[in-house]
Amino acid sequence: xxxxxxxxxxxxxxxxxxxxxxxxxxxxxxxxxxxxxxxxxxxxxxxxxxxxxxxxxxxxxxxxxxxxxxxxxxxxxxxxxxxxxxxxxxxxxxxxxxxxxxxxxxxxxxxxxxxxxxxxxxxxxxxxxxxxxxxxxxxxxxxxxxxxxxxxxxxxxxxxxxxxxxxxxxxxxxxxxxxxxxxxxxxxxxxxxxxxxxxxxxxxxxxxxxxxxxxxxxxxxxxxxxxxxxxxxxxxxxxxxxxxxxxxxxxxxxxxxxxxxxxxxxxxxxxxxxxxxxxxxxxxxxxxxxxxxxxxxxxxxxxxxxxxxxxxxxxxxxxxxxxxxxxxxxxxxxxxxxxxxxxxxxxxxxxxxxxxxxxxxxxxxxxxxxxxxxxxxxxxxxxxxxxxxxxxxxxxxxxxxxxxxxxxxxxxxxxxxxxxxxxxxxxxxxxxxxxxxxxxxxxxxxxxxxxxxxxxxxxxxxxxxxx
Amino acid sequence: xxxxxxxxxxxxxxxxxxxxxxxxxxxxxxxxxxxxxxxxxxxxxxxxxxxxxxxxxxxxxxxxxxxxxxxxxxxxxxxxxxxxxxxxxxxxxxxxxxxxxxxxxxxxxxxxxxxxxxxxxxxxxxxxxxxxxxxxxxxxxxxxxxxxxxxxxxxxxxxxxxxxxxxxxxxxxxxxxxxxxxxxxxxxxxxxxxxxxxxxxxxxxxxxxxxxxxxxxxxxxxxxxxxxxxxxxxxxxxxxxxxxxxxxxxxxxxxxxxxxxxxxxxxxxxxxxxxxxxxxxxxxxxxxxxxxxxxxxxxxxxxxxxxxxxxxxxxxxxxxxxxxxxxxxxxxxxxxxxxxxxxxxxxxxxxxxxxxxxxxxxxxxxxxxxxxxxxxxxxxxxxxxxxxxxxxxxxxxxxxxxxxxxxxxxxxxxxxxxxxxxxxxxxxxxxxxxxxxxxxxxxxxxxxxxxxxxxxxxxxxxxxxxxxxxxxxx
Numbered sequence: 001x002x003x004x005x006x007x008x009x010x011x012x013x014x015x016x017x018x019x020x021x022x023x024x025x026x027x028x029x030x031x032x033x034x035x036x037x038x039x040x041x042x043x044x045x046x047x048x049x050x051x052x053x054x055x056x057x058x059x060x061x062x063x064x065x066x067x068x069x070x071x072x073x074x075x076x077x078x079x080x081x082x083x084x085x086x087x088x089x090x091x092x093x094x095x096x097x098x099x100x101x102x103x104x105x106x107x108x109x110x111x112x113x114x115x116x117x118x119x120x121x122x123x124x125x126x127x128x129x130x131x132x133x134x135x136x137x138x139x140x141x142x143x144x145x146x147x148x149x150x151x152x153x154x155x156x157x158x159x160x161x162x163x164x165x166x167x168x169x170x171x172x173x174x175x176x177x178x179x180x181x182x183x184x185x186x187x188x189x190x191x192x193x194x195x196x197x198x199x200x201x202x203x204x205x206x207x208x209x210x211x212x213x214x215x216x217x218x219x220x221x222x223x224x225x226x227x228x229x230x231x232x233x234x235x236x237x238x239x240x241x242x243x244x245x246x247x248x249x250x251x252x253x254x255x256x257x258x259x260x261x262x263x264x265x266x267x268x269x270x271x272x273x274x275x276x277x278x279x280x281x282x283x284x285x286x287x288x289x290x291x292x293x294x295x296x297x298x299x300x301x302x303x304x305x306x307x308x309x310x311x312x313x314x315x316x317x318x319x320x321x322x323x324x325x326x327x328x329x330x331x332x333x334x335x336x337x338x339x340x341x342x343x344x345x346x347x348x349x350x351x352x353x354x355x356x357x358x359x360x361x362x363x364x365x366x367x368x369x370x371x372x373x374x375x376x377x378x379x380x381x382x383x384x385x386x387x388x389x390x391x392x393x394x395x396x397x398x399x400x401x402x403x404x405x406x407x408x409x410x411x412x413x414x415x416x417x418x419x420x421x422x423x424x425x426x427x428x429x430x431x432x433x434x435x436x437x438x439x440x441x442x443x444x445x446x447x448x449x450x451x452x453x454x455x456x457x458x459x460x461x462x463x464x465x466x467x
Numbered sequence: 468x469x470x471x472x473x474x475x476x477x478x479x480x481x482x483x484x485x486x487x488x489x490x491x492x493x494x495x496x497x498x499x500x501x502x503x504x505x506x507x508x509x510x511x512x513x514x515x516x517x518x519x520x521x522x523x524x525x526x527x528x529x530x531x532x533x534x535x536x537x538x539x540x541x542x543x544x545x546x547x548x549x550x551x552x553x554x555x556x557x558x559x560x561x562x563x564x565x566x567x568x569x570x571x572x573x574x575x576x577x578x579x580x581x582x583x584x585x586x587x588x589x590x591x592x593x594x595x596x597x598x599x600x601x602x603x604x605x606x607x608x609x610x611x612x613x614x615x616x617x618x619x620x621x622x623x624x625x626x627x628x629x630x631x632x633x634x635x636x637x638x639x640x641x642x643x644x645x646x647x648x649x650x651x652x653x654x655x656x657x658x659x660x661x662x663x664x665x666x667x668x669x670x671x672x673x674x675x676x677x678x679x680x681x682x683x684x685x686x687x688x689x690x691x692x693x694x695x696x697x698x699x700x701x702x703x704x705x706x707x708x709x710x711x712x713x714x715x716x717x718x719x720x721x722x723x724x725x726x727x728x729x730x731x732x733x734x735x736x737x738x739x740x741x742x743x744x745x746x747x748x749x750x751x752x753x754x755x756x757x758x759x760x761x762x763x764x765x766x767x768x769x770x771x772x773x774x775x776x777x778x779x780x781x782x783x784x785x786x787x788x789x790x791x792x793x794x795x796x797x798x799x800x801x802x803x804x805x806x807x808x809x810x811x812x813x814x815x816x817x818x819x820x821x822x823x824x825x826x827x828x829x830x831x832x833x834x835x836x837x838x839x840x841x842x843x844x845x846x847x848x849x850x851x852x853x854x855x856x857x858x859x860x861x862x863x864x865x866x867x868x869x870x871x872x873x874x875x876x877x878x879x880x881x882x883x884x885x886x887x888x889x890x891x892x893x894x895x896x897x898x899x900x901x902x903x904x905x906x907x908x909x910x911x912x913x914x915x916x917x918x919x920x921x922x923x924x925x926x927x928x929x930x931x932x933x934x935x936x937x938x939x940x941x
Contacts, residue, residue, distance in 0.1 A: 041917075098917060100552045103926075107556075107918025177506055180513065183486030230484050231476075231520050238517020241510045384522045391518050406532040414528060423528035433583035436538025436605060448521045460545065463584055 002040065002060035003083040009130040011063065012080055013073045018133035024081035027091050031337075031357040035093035036102075042086050042093055043102050045330070046078045049266050051316035051353050052301055052330040056082045057102050066105050068330065070320045099332070161206045162251055165261060168205035169244040172198065176237050184230045191218040191233075199294075210243065210260045213394070215293040220394075223427055224449055232449055236394075243392045255346040259392055266353050269342055276343040280307035281360055282314065283368075284331040285443045286397075286454030287466055291322045301331060302397055302454065303341070303352075304443065306366040311382060313397045314341045314352040333455065333464040336360050348389040350396070368441045368457060371399040379422055383446055395447035400424075403442060405435050415442065415451055424451040430465050437463075472523060479516050489516075536608075539601035541580030543934075550930035555585050556923040562889070564592075569852050569896050570924060571596050576855040577900075578934030588630075595630045603630055621653045629662055633669065640672040648681055660690040667696040671822070679706050695753045699793035702755035715750040716762035718782075733763060734775035735782035744781070751785040755793035767798040772805065787816045791823050799823045807831055815843070818850050829854050833897055837866035841875065841886050849893055856928060860902035869894060869906060877913040888921050895924030903928035 012018045024046060027033065031053065033044040043057035048069055055068040056078045065079040075083075085091040098106070175198045179187040187194060195217050202211030217236050221229050246256045254264065269275055286302040296319045305312040339357040343349030371379055378384075379400050386396045402418040405426075413430055416423045418438075427450035434456075442456040453465045475494065482489035490498055490505065493512050500511055546554055554574070561567040574581060580598045588599040590607035607628045619627060619635035627635060639647035647669070655663060670678055678700065685697035720736050723729050738744050760770035771790065776783055790802055803824055806817050817824075817832045824832060837858065863869050872890050875883030895903060903925045910925075911917055918926075 097549075103552070103918035105918065106916030107920055107922075173510055176513065177510060180483050180489075180509055181486055184480075184484045186486065230480055231524065234480055234483065234513065235517040235521045238513045238515075238521075241514040242518070245514070380525070387518070387522050391514075391521075404534055406534045408529040408532050410529075414532060416528070416532065416534070423526065423532070425526050431584045432587055432606070433538055435535040438537070448524060449526065460583065 003058075003063070003087040005084075005087055005130050007063060008080055008083050008087060009128055011065075011075055011083070012128055012130070013075070015128045015133070017073055017075075017077050017080055018128060018130055020077035021080035021084055022133040024077055025084050025088070025090075027085070030082075030085075030091070032359075033085070033091055033093045034096040036096065036098050041098055041102060041106070042082060043098070044082055044093075046081065047354065048078065050318040050320075051266065051351075052299060052318050053354070054078050055101055055330060057105055058082050058086070059106075060086065161261070164206040165247065165251070168202050168207040168210070168260075169247055171201055171205070172207075172210075172240055173244050176240055179237055184233045187237075188221060188229050188233055191221055196293075207260050209258065209262060210240075212292060212294050212296065213259070214240070219293070220447070228449060235448060239392055239394065246392065254344070255390070256392070258344065258351075264344060269344055269353050270355055272342075272345065275345060276349050277340055277355065278305065278312065278314075278343070279340045280305045280312075280338075281336055281366060282306065282339050282341065283366075284333055284335045286445070286464070287331075287333070288445065288452065288454075295322050296320065297322050302443070302445070304368065304399075306336065306368060307338075309369045311369045311371065311399055313350060314343070315350050315397075316353065317351055333466070334462050336366075346390065348386050368399065368443070370441070371401045379417060379424075380446065395445050398444060398446045398451075400439070400442040400444065403439050404437070405430060405439070407435065415439070415444070415453060426450065427452045428465060433460075434463070434465065472519065476516055476520055479512065480520075483513075536605060538583060539605055541583075541602055542598040542600075543575065543578055543580040545582050546574065546579045546585070547930070547932075550579070550927060551582055551585055553923055553927040553930055554581060556918075556920065557895075557927045558586060560920045560923050561892075563849075565849055566892060568594065568596075569849055569855070570927070571599075572852075573855040573896050573924070573928065574931065576857075577931040579931060590628045590630060592630060595634075597634050600631050600634055604628065619650065621650060624650070624654045629665065633665060636666065636669045637672055640669050644673055644675065644677065648677060652681055652684075660693065663688070663690060664692045664696065667693060667700070670696075670700045674700065674704055676704065679704060682706075691753065696792075698753075698755055702757045702793040703795055705795055715747075715754050715759060718747045718750070719759070719763070721763050730773075732773050732775050733770060735779040737779075747782070748785060751789055754789060756786075756789050756798070757793065757795075759789065767794050768801050771798070771802050783816060784819065787819045791820050794823075796823070800825070800828075803828050803832075807835065821850070821853060824853075826854065830857070833858060834862060834866075836893065837863050837868050837897070839868055841868060841871035841883060841890060849889070849896070852893070852896055855896055856899055856931070858897045858902060859899055860905040863894060863898055863902045864905060864909065869909075873909055873913050876910065876915050891921050892924050895922075895928050898925070898928055900929060900931065900933070 008021075009018070012021070029047050030044045031047065033042075035042045040060040041057060042060060043055070045053040046056055046067075047053045050069075056066070058065045058079055063083075065075045065083070067076045067078045069076050069078055086093070179194070195214050199211040199215040202208065202214060220236070221232055224232055243256065243259055246253070247260050250256065258264070264272075282303040283306045284301060285304045286300075288300040288302075289297060291297050299318045299320070301316040303314040303316065305314070337357050338360050340355040341352045342355045344351040344353075371382065379398065383396050383398050386393060400415060400417070403415050404418070406414050406416045406423070408414060413426045413435070414423045415426060424446065427447075430453060437456075437458040437460065439456040439458055442453060444451045444453040446452075455462060455464050455466075475492075478492040479489040482492050488505065488509060489512060490508055493516075497512060497515060498508060500515070502508060502511075554570070557570050558567055561570060571581065571586075575596055575598055583602065587606055588595050588603040590603040592603075595603055617623060619632065619639065624632070636647055636650065639650070651666070651669075655666065658666065670682065682697045682701050682704075683706075685693055688694050688697065718736050718738075719733050722732050722734060724732050738747065756767045756770070760767050763770065765773070767790070771786075774783075774786060790799065794802065799820065803817070803820060806820070807828075817835065821829060821832060833854065868890055871883070872887040872894070874880070875887040894906065898906060907917070907922060907925050907929060910919075910922055915922060
């Protein structure tokens with residue numbers, strides 16, 4: 001059993017899903033399509049609206065399916081599209097061993113051989129027809145008057161949003177001033193409550209992204225030792241002032257707007273003619289998945305340009321609701337691919353999306369670039385330069401040259417540079433074995449006070465510290 | 468950070484810590500940026516000082532930091548990347564330390580050691596595979612260059628952790644048994660009972676008449692377990708006590724059966740209370756088979772042949788365990804042949820003997836397992852596994868055990884599946900690589916997901932390509 005068009009029609013929750021799936025049956029949207037003939041499994045990676053592609057697997061044996069997209073409908077359009085491509089035979093699925101994420105999915109499920117109808121859930125009231133899916137709706141006549149009205153309404157909305165955000169920035173600065181007047185000690189003691197309140201105001205006043213950032217301040221302070229907290233609080237509050245002033249100076253700056261209000265869509269970034277585009281070989285060097293106080297999960301995938309000696313990084317960043325369940329990693333740590341990366345506009349571009357991607361030859365292992373060169377021996381110099389260009393950044397990726405891990409008397413782990421001229425405390429736990437390895441080069445995310453060590457080159461090969 | 472800037476930041480920060488204005492603490496060129504509005508000036512000063520602190524801040528490492536010694540590599544190649552995920556899954560699903568030990572032994576049989584990021588040895592484990600002893604030394608002391616790099620001597624005895632010491636003595640039992648005995652005579656008595664008991668295991672290696680004086684000297688050891696072990700090793704060497712077993716014999720009854728041909732048999736006395744059972748167990752633990760047989764004026768093998776095996780399963784287990792601990796090698800060989808000759812018998816008794824069986828008999832026993840009934844398997848079957856990853860697909864797939872495992876999964880038999888899970892683990896440890904792949908395929912056809920927890924050992928097995936420096940089935 002694999003998939004017939006009838007099966008797909010029955011499985012689809014509604015006609016809209018079929019329509020959406022039909023648009024995804026273009027193989028250009030699938031950088032990876034593979035199958036394991038022995039087990040009737042097909043899987044692939046579909047570039048959706050997020051920065052990270054979605055992982056999709058379907059089982060031709062019992063019509064099971066799984067996709068890493070935020071589940072809204074079951075099966076989602078990505079699963080349906082994959083089934084459709086199998087059914088049509090138009091796409092080439094390369095024979096391969098199932099990767100770990102497919103194996104793990106198979107391990108978690110029990111085949112109960114459900115009938116397609118049963119798995120699809122309650123029958124929708126609207127009829128479905130796969131034959132008409134994807135057929136464009138007849139173009140409605142353009143009403144020039146309505147278009148003008150829509151544009152005017154949009155302009156008015158923009159104006160209202162700008163006014164709300166301006167009010168948010170005023171309130172924010174007022175609030176920061178209050179924290180200084182009442183003292184940093186009092187702010188630290190009541191940070192959770194205080195930040196929650198102002199974060200909620202930011203959300204009310206259309207500055208949702210900034211609200212999310214403020215909501216995370218207490219947890220960042222909690223990670224630190226008591227004596228470090230006042231300085232950290234000063235830095236956090238200072239950055240909020242910088243953001244407010246930067247927004248007032250240029251509310252249309254896309255980078256600041258992203259920090260304060262909302263991000264561009266993937267499509268907007270891809271179609272931006274001024275966006276920085278880098279085609280190179282990229283290595284997946286780390287992943288951070290965090291549940292934020294506002295109920296969103298932030299999923300960061302760090303890529304390092306190993307095709308050029310530029311110490312260039314790219315951050316694929318997605319958000320999804322924690323209630324949608326745990327999302328699997330999209331990439332395997334250490335995976336390399338040849339890709340064109342398109343950066344979101346920024347003074348020092350970091351956040352990006354993948355425009356196109358293809359596999360590189362197995363076994364290719366370009367070296368990581370060195371962090372220091374010539375008189376650039378300070379491992380935090382690149383971080384300082386990034387801060388100078390983008391003072392609103394809370395954390396940034398850093399490459400570290402040779403070092404090792406040491407433990408202090410309180411059992412805290414530090415990355416220590418070879419030669420002992422610099423030590424950075426870690427925020428994350430590391431496997432015990434890592435304490436006995438020379439780290440020839442390391443990658444981590446430095447937030448000004450703690451290093452989250454994510455990956456390192458060692459004599460055991462490149463090892464990951466993020467599980 | 469430059470001292471003057473650090474002082475400046477500290478002065479400004481101290482004003483804000485308790486609340487108030489910090490403008491007075493700031494240099495004039497900074498406050499000039501603030502303009503006339505004190506509120507605005509405070510915010511600008513905050514932005515400046517915060518950013519200065521962010522860029523210039525360097526964490527101050529504590530005065531004392533410890534760097535561990537260099538991590539030694541296991542004595543075998545590290546597991547390839549493709550096998551690491553199934554290894555982690557297999558170790559996670561291993562219900563007992565014993566199963567985890569078998570998984571490591573399977574790796575070793577194919578010539579691999581676990582990646583140190585996936586598994587690290589516990590130096591308190593006296594039964595660590597030798598390949599991990601350098602790592603265990605590192606975990607125990609934080610140093611790779613441990614004493615075990617040198618030969619074990621009375622002088623450096625205390626520098627070895629228990630697993631390394633046991634391994635060193637075990638090696639000496641083969642290479643230089645006289646030196647091993649001399650060392651034990653000097654250091655054995657100074658160890659705690661637990662360590663002495665574990666050390667007694669080395670007498671199973673290369674036993675000889677030279678061990679007799681030392682073993683006899685342990686008759687007065689402070690530990691009853693050590694005394695019993697010494698008696699049992701002496702018995703294996705044919706130096707068991709001539710006298711009868713005393714109280715233990717009260718739990719065995721000699722009878723005569725048959726009408727035309729009168730035959731003597733031995734059977735367990737029927738017990739009525741748990742207390743009696745406990746006493747029997749304690750007495751048997753402190754006994755040798757030779758002494759028990761002597762109570763009835765016969766030799767070890769005759770006693771076993773005349774034993775009535777259909778009377779009391781628990782007493783059978785005690786007796787087989789007694790044989791495993793104390794019977795001579797000749798008796799064990801004959802006893803194993805006797806057990807192999809009985810069809811449809813619960814294989815578990817052989818399991819207890821596995822530690823004494825020759826490799827050829829171990830293989831026969833494994834074949835026996837592969838053809839045993841699923842209901843007779845259980846976690847205990849793994850106890851005697853000693854050879855790993857050697858059995859071929861035609862044997863395993865045609866065996867009763869795998870067929871019943873498949874049946875339990877494909878029929879959704881919950882009770883059968885409870886038995887099938889540990890059985891699959893055993894099969895995964897026994898199978899050679901093609902057999903593991905073939906079983907996985909059959910299981911997939913039966914509806915078991917390729918990543919199912921139950922198949923983790925099979926999946927690991929299927930990823931372990933034999934290295935050139937390993938010998939299969941060991």
